[in-house]
Amino acid sequence: MPASYAYLGPEGTFTEAALRTLPETATRELVPYVSVQSALDAVRAGEAEAAFVPIENSVEGGITTTLDELVAGAPLMIYREVLLSITFALLVRPGTKLSDIKTVSAHPAAQPQVRNWLKNNLPDAHWESAASNADAARLVQEGQYDAAFAGEFAAALYGLEALESGIHDAENAQTRFVLVGRPARPAAPTGADKTSVVLWQRDDHPGALRDLLGEFATRGINLMLLQSRPTGAGIGNYCFCIDAEGHISDRRVAEALMGLKRICLEVRFLGSYPRADVGVEDVSAPRTGTSDEAFVSASDWVARCQDGRF
Numbered sequence: 001m002p003a004s005y006a007y008l009g010p011e012g013t014f015t016e017a018a019l020r021t022l023p024e025t026a027t028r029e030l031v032p033y034v035s036v037q038s039a040l041d042a043v044r045a046g047e048a049e050a051a052f053v054p055i056e057n058s059v060e061g062g063i064t065t066t067l068d069e070l071v072a073g074a075p076l077m078i079y080r081e082v083l084l085s086i087t088f089a090l091l092v093r094p095g096t097k098l099s100d101i102k103t104v105s106a107h108p109a110a111q112p113q114v115r116n117w118l119k120n121n122l123p124d125a126h127w128e129s130a131a132s133n134a135d136a137a138r139l140v141q142e143g144q145y146d147a148a149f150a151g152e153f154a155a156a157l158y159g160l161e162a163l164e165s166g167i168h169d170a171e172n173a174q175t176r177f178v179l180v181g182r183p184a185r186p187a188a189p190t191g192a193d194k195t196s197v198v199l200w201q202r203d204d205h206p207g208a209l210r211d212l213l214g215e216f217a218t219r220g221i222n223l224m225l226l227q228s229r230p231t232g233a234g235i236g237n238y239c240f241c242i243d244a245e246g247h248i249s250d251r252r253v254a255e256a257l258m259g260l261k262r263i264c265l266e267v268r269f270l271g272s273y274p275r276a277d278v279g280v281e282d283v284s285a286p287r288t289g290t291s292d293e294a295f296v297s298a299s300d301w302v303a304r305c306q307d308g309r310f
């Protein structure tokens, strides 16, 4: 198995900065890819052990290219998540003034995070999307655009300077990144875990989504992400990407997944992995009747009833 991690590059992305916070990167080769899709395909092809990509931000929600890749194609699994607080710098070629800027570029997920700043400071600048924020910086260096929104740390890599830094429309904007690999046994539960799945409804009927959500609700499982994505089968056809509290080895989570498997057309398990937002000490105890012990004793009781030993 090659000891390399693919990531959304080029060098100097927020993705790279978040990836470098993982201790195991000291013993891995980190290989930049031009897109989320190509980084994930490197994993599918066995060229990389895992890929590190952005999946969600606190301003706009899910990063749809990543969700769509996880929803379709050969199955992949989330091993880890990392949260990074993000503020942008406006990177320009040395000597550029604000009044010189006619075009600005960044990853599409950056736009909602800098929209107000742009309206107030560069209302006439033309927005051009780039494959990543660092790629936008590279294109500014090449002279294709006048300015890029990227991490301040990317300036030196691309011979640029930060005309302004600390740009963020929303306070405490965070981006969530995931380490994605081929399907494998999930890491053991830590006590503060998250489980990701994709659900496809079997048929369209009133309350269909409520039925899916009910499988979590009746077992006391809190949800942390619910994002619908078009299935491609026509208007009104959606699948649902869901992050739920807990680990597949928790009885309540396993039972919820069994319930979903029975009622859904398809369920794709995307992994159980440690939560980056809280530690074990911050996780509240399971709601009454939803602990592993409660499930075990209820199932023992049914077995005794079936045996006539109640």
Ligand SMILES: O=C(O)C(=O)Cc1ccccc1
Residues within 6 Å of the ligand: 008, 012, 013, 014, 015, 016, 054, 057, 086, 107, 109, 110, 131, 132, 133, 134, 175
């Ligand atoms: O990692 C990057 O630099 C990216 O281009 C993805 C991204 C976009 C917006 C905020 C954080 C990460």
